[in-house]
Amino acid sequence: MSLLALGEPYLSDGVDLGDVVLTVVKVVVAFVVLLVSVMLMVWFERKVISRLQNRIGPNVAGPFGLLQTLADGMKLFFKEDLIPERSDRFVFQLAPYLSVVPAFLTFILVPIAGDFSDGKDGSVSIAGRQFFLQVADVPVGILFFLAMSSIGVYGVMLAGWSSGSKYPLLGSVRASAQAISYEAALGLSLASVLLISGTLSTNEIVQVQAGEGFRGIIPNWNLITTGFVPFGIFLIAGTAELNRPPFDMVEAEQELVGGFHTEYSSIRFAMFYLAEFMNTVTMSAIIVTLFFGGPAGPNFGVLPGWLWGFVWFFLKLLVFLFTFVWFRATLPRLRYDQLMDLGWKLLIPLALGWLMILAGIRVAQSGGFGITDSTQVDTGIVLVVGLAIGVVAALLLSSAVRTSRQDRLHRHGLVEVAPVFELDGGAPAGEGHH
Amino acid sequence: MVDVIVFAVAGLIVLAGGLGVVLNSNPVRSALSLVASFFGVAVLFVLQEAHFLALVQIVVYAGAIVVLFLFVIMLLGVDEVEDLSIEPLSGQRIGGLLAGAALLVFLLGGLFLSGGDEGAVAVTGTESVTQPIDETQPNIDNLATDLFGRNVLAFEATALLLTIATVGAVVLVRNAGAEDLSVDEPGRADH
């Protein structure tokens, strides 16, 4: 286990020609899989949204319109590529790379198949070489995910800045503030997963989840062992990180035309589009890996074990891909202040508090506190004290929000008045809608 | 052999990035060069088997601190090309050159005058000065035992430092003339 913690077995010591060949095969397969999955994802999204809106959706190019994305992509090669005169040419051309390359790289973390049943580590042996069915099991996997998502911010930020045009600039400043805000929530909710798993490697996180859960029936998924809340935070923060609805402030077309990529055309635009959908697929895969056991699942025979892994992974992945599309079809876009409030004033404190209470309970269960003789009583005490501290923290936070509000009212010479209820609407009349 | 090549390439990236920061007349491009330089440093960390540190380098420095720089550059509207022939601080260039040269002398001196393997501060080329990295353990574990053991005071002091930075930021923002953090207050005329 500890040796494996340093990464994939086949690359642990020296590299020979066979390793290089294996690496190249893996990388090329991952590359093709990613491109095809983006193609299918765009089709899937358009088709599902159409159905939810009582339309048919793309149905001409290829069977069921499957090739529509390919046709659209090819069209973009033949479109004029404009670089606006007031742009910073070098940065303008660099930005699509900064968007698309991290999108490709994040995928290496995802174990897409493998047999994890009965304590197996999900590795496969071919020609005497043992390897995982994921592109690379880098030693600090989860941090790699955070690093790539923080590099992705540059693509959006620089695209908007370098365009030399107002809508892209506004869009990109918004987008980067949003991305960094939710990245903090993302990182904090991840800490709960690390607490339970005790490792940063995605492969081992899956291995831990493949173990026997409560009473042998309920799976040992991090979703359950971390207590649902980190998953909720991760899903919301992940959606915001992807700039997908209802958090698509970046390209709020009613106010910002196209957001950060307004000035981009032709294949440069296609790169941003590609990165966006690739990130959606990868984020779904990461959610499955971190909270839903990845490829781990029961093995019903007939198929080889690693293929069952793929089946389970794919089914779980589909659920989240659909969820993201469903979000888009259902939820109206948040206002910017609501978005920032949700991220900072709710998700981040909640993630932090949850992590602390979870850790407290865990330490108490292993007898770390030693308040009484029984660890159960200890756990109870820690839980009560933890919740009390949480309540105090929440009160402190809300009093800070109130202080700031009073300050603002005071500065503008306003006094708080009890809300007036209109006869017809019944809602308090706000001032924020003009 | 591979190590040497990786070291050379990463070193070149760090150097080119550093020069780019100084020589670019556009602040945004300077910030980008800084990111490139950080990536080079991250590769150097990986070369030393310090995986955690390498990724932290990217997450914190490239992902947060340079974003902060870029925000400042964009917010204040200083993203214009600067005239490099003007020296805002007189004697700054000569001072910089002298300091750089002094640093180089110290580095080379440390390299050549150190007493081989005996001295604790000697440049020996080993991967860790105090104790070798335990190869069988991921270095995040080593880091944790060290950080929450011997160096716990430094760890807590960091939190204090961050608090000071926060207060400083607020004070600076307020002194900059905008005593009101919310400058774009709409709907004032209504009341």
Add this chain to the structure above:
Amino acid sequence: MAQYLPVLALLVLAGLFAGLSFVASKIFAPRNPTAEKLAPYECGITPGRDLPERFPVRFYLVAMLFVIFDIEIVFLYPWAVNYQELGLFGLVSVLIFSALVFESFVYLISKGALDWGPLQVSRRQDPMRSADRTTASTVRRVGQDGRTVTVLDAGVAAEEAGSGVAA
């Protein structure tokens, strides 16, 4: 270090893919730039105003807060992975650290660093905006002195006045 070989390979492949796409677009795409096409996008009209020079300083404070939380996250990870071995001591030191960070977070919020939207104020009770004010009570009909005013439908008039206030 060999662990990062696939990362490097994928990096090169992704870069090549993007680069070759741009080359292909150079070959296939028409090039016919005109002054109008190259001008900044402004919904079809000639760009009038210049770019905003400055942004609200709160963006800077958000980035600042992010740095703080990023550093906290980076410290939390080694502890989260090893919390079992570090036991109560590690938990308490992390709690103190988090409390300090939380404190500066609360300070920033109380200073209004994270207030983005317009101030949400309930409308003051204004005698000029009242359901009692209807056309019958506010409009003085010129040239109708001494005549009896017949209100066609009092209910409709009141409702119209009411919705006028709400809008």
